[in-house]
Amino acid sequence: MSLAAAPDAPSPATNAPEVITLGCRLNAAESDRIRAMLDGRGDMVVVNSCAVTEEAVRQTRRTIRRLRRRRPDARLLVTGCAADIEREALAAMPEVDTIVANADKLAPASWGAGHNAAALPPLKMHQGSSTAATPRTRGFVAVQNGCDHACTFCVIPQGRGQSRSLTVPQVLGEIELHLAEGCREVVLTGVDVTSWGHDLPGAPALGTLVAEVLRAFPALPRLRLSSIDGAEIDPLLEDLLAGEARVMPHVHLSLQHGHDLILKRMKRRHTAAQAIALVARLKARRADIAVGADLIAGFPTEDEAMHRANFAIVRDCAVVHGHVFPFSPRPGTPAARMPQLDHATIMRRAAELRAAVADTRARWLGSLIGQPLDVLAENDGTGHAPHFAPVRLPPGMRGGAIVPLRAARVEDGLIIGEQA
Known part of the structure; x- marks a missing residue:
């Protein structure tokens, strides 16, 4: 997550x-x-x-x-x-x-x-405040909670329990409330979103839910997914990510590491090659898709060669939205009992990995200069393009609408948008 x-x-x-x-x-x-x-x-x-x-x-x-x-x-x-x-x-x-x-x-x-x-309000979250003049912009719907996996570093199952899914009608009901309040983009979120449906009758996959949302709300302009596990992407979901215009070209993968032995010690369910192949398939079908990733630096037993493999996965998957976590042992997890690295090494590697992601991201943002972008204008003077590139809106532009802009330049990690 x-x-x-x-x-x-x-x-x-x-x-x-x-x-x-x-x-x-x-x-x-x-x-x-x-x-x-x-x-x-x-x-x-x-x-x-x-x-x-x-x-x-x-x-x-x-x-x-x-x-x-x-x-x-x-x-x-x-x-x-x-x-x-x-x-x-x-x-x-x-x-x-x-x-x-x-x-x-x-x-x-x-x-x-x-x-x-x-009688309580639905379990939901909005981004941005709402007034008559500035409607809400993005609505987050928690479609799932908990996790059934046992990654050796993760303490979340201890705090969240087993995976539990909302039914399709429950999800549609919450989305309808968001749209009634003016949201232009809905984000499906949860602890382990791609495990949605495993506990429901017939064990539907997440692609089924995404297809139902699109069918039920033909006027919904933008649907986005939060962090997903590449090992659980079903064929229908992959097709929708690659070919459906209303599903945003943005995947945030729970990669965690770029070296197979570390992935095995983490009890992850993919290899580095499988992650790279997934990204290659998606990019071959949808060239503008942007990749995010969660990555852990300094996992127990990680040596310098394994650390360099994290740099390689950033490059090979073109990670432009990166969340880098320095490893910290969590109580009761198997990774806490493995041979630990010293704190200084962990922090150094995390800083180096963040720098690698920042470099990839800067080059990506620079490549967007001059391009037209449909930006969801939010209420704080910023917005996001479909691939989640952050954009500074032209002065005086109100939030709540999807506006056509042109990427003029990049300043402080933000694309400066101007009227197209």
Whole structure:
């Protein structure tokens, strides 16, 4: 699962309830539901935590301490993955009043709420605020939760449990709500999105869901997928990624590494050659498809030759949207018991790998100069092209529409767009 820290909400009034989200988009979607269940209770502060790396846990602790200093009289509750995986350590913090198990975070009783769960808002997340003049832009729909795999480095199954899928009608119902609020792009997300359907009758594959979404909403202009596992891409999904104009030309792959022995020790289900072949097939059919990837630097037993293989996979798959994670041992995982590299080596390799991705990305952005781009204008003066290239909008342009622009130049990692 690809992770990005969700920004803190603006500081509330002294007596307002507050929910701070750390970690993934799914956490952010769940925080919306928690916020609705707080029922206006101003004495409640909730940290929806992340535990995917040691740094994520440190950030959770820092956030707890900061909130306690700012809200000394509030009741401070902690939920999320770290609340399960680091339960004893977090419960021992003097700032914490209560731990709410991750599995219980969407239960109204956990927050002292009297809601009927069926009456709560749907589990969804938007990007951008909404007003009559600036409608919402992108809607995130969590189609799946949990993970059935056992990657040796990953602690997420401990915090999220087994894979559970929304049914097709449930997904369509949530998308309909997003479109009613003005969203022009829908993103299907989850912990292990490509495992969607494995637990449903008939075990449909993700391609079936994507096809149903496109069929049900012919006016939906843009459909995007969050991080996917290349080993689970079914033939229909590959066809839609390669040939359907409304499915965005952007795949973010859970690659993790470029060396086969490390992939085996991670218990990944693909080889480097298979990942390269997948990208080659997609690019042969859709030349503008942009590739993102999650990559881990400094995995246990990684030597310099294996580290260089990570550079090779960045080059061979033309990774332009890269998330590089320095390896950190997570409690209870097999990788934590493997021979570890020293911290300085891990951080050096992560920095070198980030530099390799940055170089590939810079050359890609430069290659787009002069090209026309259909950009989804968001409410902060930026937007994204179909292949997820970030674009600075012309001054005064409002969010909420898909606008034709021309890529004029690149500044600070952003394409500067001008009227086409």
